[in-house]
Amino acid sequence: MIELLNIFAFSLFLSLFFYLPFFKKNISNKNIFLDNNDLKVINFLILINLLLILKLLNFNITQITNIFYSIFFIFVIYFLTNFKKFIFEKNIYFYFIVNLLVLFILSIQVSNNLTLYWDAQKLWLPKAILLYNNGSISDLQNSFYSHYSFLGSLSWAFFWKISSFEYEYFGRMFFLALYCFGLLNFLSLINLDRNLKTISFLLLVIITYDYWHFRGTQEILIFSLLLILSKYLFNLILENKSSKFNLSIILLLLNLIIWTKNEGILLSLIISFIILIFLKENIRFKLIFFSLIIFLIFFRFLIFKLYGLDLDLSKDFDFLNIITIFINNFKTTNIFIILKYVFYSTVKFPHIILSLFFALLIMFDRKLFKKIIFLYVYLFLSIFLIFFIYLSSPQKLEFMVSTGSLRLLFEFSAPYLLFILFFFREKIKV
């Protein structure tokens, strides 16, 4: 019974973490208009990037937790003394309760079905435990796959520690909270009333949620971060809204993606490429943005070198001969094998099938298709990346694809949901 109360209390804490307005009022002017969801995204990005920076500065998890508690305590005092001056979102209580309820239901499943995936048992949880026990980044040298990015394990350890409960799944509850937040934030792109928005949120949970994603692997984090990023990519390219603000948010999100999984580096290059092509800004502006992305990637490798971690992107690839291997593997039979598994993976996830269905519908409307062509470029590049990854590997292809394609396709799939949202927005004018 006590454990149930603890789960509820931590669900409440995580909902507050994502829903408390850390700002006194909306920061809006002629150039920038921030809605309430943007403020929450900024809260989240500041806190998680701060967590990463403090860890890179070699603070241990206990120290970071103490810093976090201090900030939180100061904020609560500030919040209570300035309560009347805060501008709250109109339906904040309603969304807060819905979010809390869904988070609690999903957390109960995670707390009972404790199965961890092989990768999680072998790679991600040992890293999280090491960090949880106040290990430093250089201690990760002794963990399996020390060349892997570790933000997922770091946030797992951090929220586990912050919960003050001894079970690891409290850390994974943060993955659930981020996922719920990502979905609700994504829906802020369409203009729906409170009830319809809630219904859409619950429908999205029904079609995307599966315990499979929360077995300790990191794909759900990339999915959720990409889902948040999709909104700003959409605003940036389609709505032509304040480039600097949207790009700053995208940069911070890409930074988290780069530090969460190694393929996040390739993903960040794809997103940057799309922005370079479709952003309506001058070349100089685009070059500055691209240089910043390259700097973030370079910085990630620099930190790895500094702490003596392995600099390889993957042990499954021979990077010196990657082109030769790719050319040798570029055979009809191999392409067919990958195609087969990509098809299986697509069928496994209802949200991908639905998104592709709407992508097909949009293709029949030339005007709409032209508007959202950047999304088709993303779809093509993400699928191409899956083919490229497997065709470049010297390992046994069918084994690699059968074990990895599902997860790869899932983590890349968040922006595909924009097809559905865009269709409803344009056709039904929501």
Add this chain to the structure above:
Amino acid sequence: MITKKNYTSFFLILVLILIIGKNTDFFKNFYNVGSKSYDQRQQDANNFCDLFGTGYVFYIKKKFNLKKSPVIKNSAVEQYWIFSNAYKILDKNKLIILNNKKKISNNFSEFKVVDNFQNRCLYLVKND
């Protein structure tokens, strides 16, 4: 003002939440979390004495109230995460052998078998 449209929406929201609850076996999970200990749920969630043998390690941890991890042999992945509060601090006087396929060899002559699951998963403690 509560309108008929609002009632319909609330009803739909409630139905969708119930569907999420049903899809995730909410009530069964709720009951299990309330009535079973964490270690028991870990045993149920993982293979007991097959593959990684995670369930067996949890079983031994609970049965003998272990705080430090014994040395664990023959698992496909390291199982020390199960003792997360004393990670990789090993109690070398205790030994868990998983996926055992042969008779306990002379290498372990100084240990005595304290728990034996079908000769496949064993817990041994060093003789005094």
